[in-house]
Amino acid sequence: MDATIGDPTVASSVERVFESQLLPGIWGQVTFRSMAISVVLGTVFGFVGLRIMMKAGIIQALNLPINVLSFFFLKWFINLLRAFGFTTLPFSRQENVLILTTVTTCLNVAISGGFANYVVGMTSLVAKSLGVENPDPRDVVDNFPTGRWMLFLFVISMVGIMTSVPLNKVMIVDYRLLFPTGTVQAHLINSFHTPQGAHVAKLQVSTIFRFFLGSFSWTVFSWLYSAGDNCGFANFPMFGLELYKHRFKFDFSPTFLGVGMICPHVINLALLFGGIVSWGLVYPFLETKHGEWYHTESPSSLQGMNGYKVFICITIIITDGLFNFLTIIITSYIDLKHKQEENDSGLSSYMKRHPSLNYDECKRVEVFLQNKIPLTISVGGYIASATISIIVIPWLFDQIKFYHVATLYIITPVIAFANTYANGLTDWSVGYTYGKFTIFVVAAWIVKAGAVVAGLVACGIMIAALHISSQATQDIKTGYMTLTSERAMVIGQTVGVIIGSIVNPCIFLAFQKGEKPNVSIGSPESHFPCPFAGLFRAIGVIGTGGVKELPDYCLAMCFASFCITIATNVLSLVSQRKGWRIHKYLPNMTVVALPFFAGPDFTIDMCLGSAVLFIWTRMNSRSADLLSSAVAAGLICGEGLFALPSAVLGIFSVQPPMCMKFFPSGKEVDVVDSFLNNLETPTRT
Template sequence: MIGSMYSVIAMKLILTTGVVPNLNISAALLGFLFIRTWLKVLEKSGFVSKPFTRQENTMIQTCAVACYGIANGGGFGSYILALNKKTYELAGVNNEGNSPKSVKEPGLGWTTGYLYLISFVGLFALIPLRKIMILDLKLTYPSGLATAVLINGFHNQSDKIAKKQVQGFMKYFSISFFWGFFKWFFSGTGTGKVQCGFGQFPIFGLKAWKHTFYSDFSMTYIGAGMIVSHLVNLSLILGAVLSHGLMWPLISRHKGDWFSESLQESDMKSLFGYKVFLSIALILGDGLYNFAKILACTIINIHDKLKNRDLEMVVGGQEKPIEVLKRNQIFIGENIPIWLATVGYALFAIICTLAIPFMFPQLKWYYVVSAYIIAPSLAFCNAYGVGLTDINMSYNYAKVAIFVLAAMSGKEDGIVAALIGCGLIKSVVSVASILMQDFKTAYLTCTSPKAMFLSQVIGTTLGCVTAPLSFFLFYKAFDVGNPDGEFKAPFALMYRNMAILGVQGFSALPNHCLQICYGFFALAIGVNVVRDMSPQKVGKYMPLPMVMAMPFLVGAYFAIDMCIGSLIVFVSHKINSKKAEFMVSAIASGLICGEGLWTLPAAVLALAKVNPPICMKFLPS
């Protein structure tokens, strides 16, 4: 139930801005609140039940995260949507590299089949290395660690705190749901491109509103802003000011000089092209730097571990605490056979090699074989990096795959081969690191690794059904992919243009765009170098270039909502830090789930052609 609900919420976030916060902790909290509330109801009804354990809590969290993880990583907001007709038209019908043969409309049948093919391979990629990565290398996996600490805390805390969390969640869930219902009444159809309702509330005035500096009073983004760090939210607002406040007005002045005045707004040779390619330059600069850094850290760290192994065995010879010995015994004793991992990986890889070229003739079978030969080593590098830094780099491996496959496949087949092929790599690399992160949570909560792996398989199986259903709920009910609408799906156009760039080269860029891209690429690397080389008190204030790039296409409005979430957390800690520690996650989960769940009735009303009765819009006096 939690996994299905989060699939809808994650899909909404993907199709509006592309920013999905880590919902592991929130899923663990909801699992705890739902089951504890259910047990209380049973108790008052006279039924006696066994106590709810942290192992069961971990299994619920694992299953829910695996389920919504398919919605998040399944490419619905990026490479799958990049194949549809609307994205093809936005990328420029007259663009040489944008082949008309590279259009494939999303369908419930083929997307579900494709997900079932690619999503299970990654589950088997790193199972033989779980002991090495968790016990021998002692990797941290910060999100897995935080989730385990939270689950252990839930089951050690008093009923009074649990009751407050349940009340806080229900209160803010109700407020968020009814606020979504209230907003809907005022969002009727307006004239032209003006959206009605609270979705474009010009809190900074109408001039700022024209540059997307307004609030849409989204409880989902306020809740998301409460979960992510202050640095993420400040990076978003900095990216919004840099792009919509500075760069786009300056480039717009060169209309008629750098690009023709007669071009449509959505044409890639107009201002829209600069928005797309400058955001790609920031993302690539940040991604390549972090990829090189994590690869270097991995090599140095493994070398140091091997060098100091004998020393550790002597120094670490003292008796270990009983709790650690117990955890180690459960983690090693519950062994998942290596033959199962090998056979599972080989079997799913063979099925994919046979089926995917049949579904997509543009992607040749030998590309699929090559992808699955190199994927385990890439998955190891990524899982190691996640263990050290908590940064999942799977999307960067996918982007590299896009450029390589597009260049190798040629103009006719390049775009489809690149977009579908990147999904193979991304899925293995992402699923393997998520599994390893969940193994860390299982280790720290003394959960059976076999049971945890089974939960992951069940969650993945469910996710392959709930993710396409969630997507088509939005795709059929709303105008997905419209740059002027609510569901912009910015990464779909970004991924398609990366494939076009791989096919066509730099001729795909608008005038003077390459030179500005060099500047933004260097900016991304420079900011990272300053963060890593400068003292901690300076480095911790450096923005995140990958996050800064997100408002470039989407707009500034969601960054404002996310910052409101940060402000709420900041003020809460100032007023009562102890209370804020256990209440913030409950309140944030309530805000995200309430408005996220309102999406379901809103979609049903849209499909039934029931329009909101009022259009509220703002005019100059």
């Protein structure tokens, strides 16, 4: 498998355009102004990322909005300083990259921090939602001090950064992996900082700002009508009230419209397909079996409908993850073996195939190697950060012992290498799949009170190490292609970990404070239902022997889901190898599984976003290619940023003034009369 970008001898030179510019040193790249902007953007994208994750359970890459906004804010900040009479140097692409990697790391801390899954999965609320009326106190973590969460996030995230450092040279210089997102980011930043790219950047920033204002304004307007349960535009029964009961609705969410514009059409259609199969076919069929296959009416008990939802979803996701993981391992092994046969060096092999490296490649390799972090320091950094974690984590969570944590950190480098290599080839990290298996393995290892919490803590350790390390190396690829010092990049990533560890728990706390009275994050009535929190905890329950409590035929349906997933993946793999066109129409089974648990409503928004992009491309493909991502970024950031004032309003118990609700024809008069009759008569003073 060739992971190179193409023949560099025929590529136009980028670095010659910047040849006249003096390359700044480390502290000319890690500047006060870049770090100040990173704090602001890191906080904003922490809000955005956590809100999406806690609402839908998934999040698409926000690298492009971060990329464009970092350019815009740095330029605006410098112009502001000059307007007040301060003399300041022009900002460089290296500063732009530093902001990008710092903010991206902060966002990755939010994503891997577990606020939408394993953290909420530790609570008694989620434990009870899975049918455990009186969970063991050692298997529950409620009201964990925010300061301790900050410490936990910091130690596990720093291990992730230290894990990536020894891999950077191997992945980027020796094996010349593409890291598609990192490469695209580099091209965009390089174009922004050339005279030819200034107009494009200005146009994209203007587009983001306009749609940001529109999205924010619409979200404020929608909030005014959302007082009470099931009120507001988010509960618009576009397909009728009967389908609305099965969560087929359009919620006017700019966020998911924007995410739908970023996601490929096939992903959006696979999500909709999964929603139709689950909530439109499978679950209505299971509802007819109430009293035969299961007897509880609780919508959250694993002994009822929720058992089918959770375990069918788990089966599909884990099976698909295992299949793809094994495929990637085999492919990576074959590729590595070929490179070793070619004199054990990806770079040597590359030079044999291309005897004369072009100016850009020579310059990038030279700058990268001059600023490379020595192997002894990088390995020592990993050992030191892992040792601190081994001491600190058992102190924070006494359910997990030091030898459990030590075992995880012994095997993490090997798994991180495979995961980062796969990410460089495919732009896809399987860190969450490893995390789910870690829950199961650790819970099965302990098998006593506290095993579930220990498994969830271990999951957090594994996800942080794998996800943050692979994304950090991807950002290093961007730095490599913009002549940004690796040492400066690691400093920026460390600052991003510090910002993320402090800011993200505070954002989560603000979300908690902003909830409706007597409603907790993770409950179905919450603004942030965290749909995968129950799934993560359920895996721990399985590890401790909870499968016996499942409803009838649940395991049979899981086995059927397993077989369908394997068959679909095998057909997809074979069709790709054979060149059959059918592989273009086969859905990704992990994507299909997401609505099984999260519901189909957000998939409708995403498909509408995909339809908008399709029509736009038909009408003006050049405009769509240039501005569609900017439009999506504005839509996502506008609604996401309203989480801040919404949380502040919630803290002060300010509720929306109106409720807009829909009722079946003929019943609205009775409902309104009943409502008016039950109103308390105001006391006259």
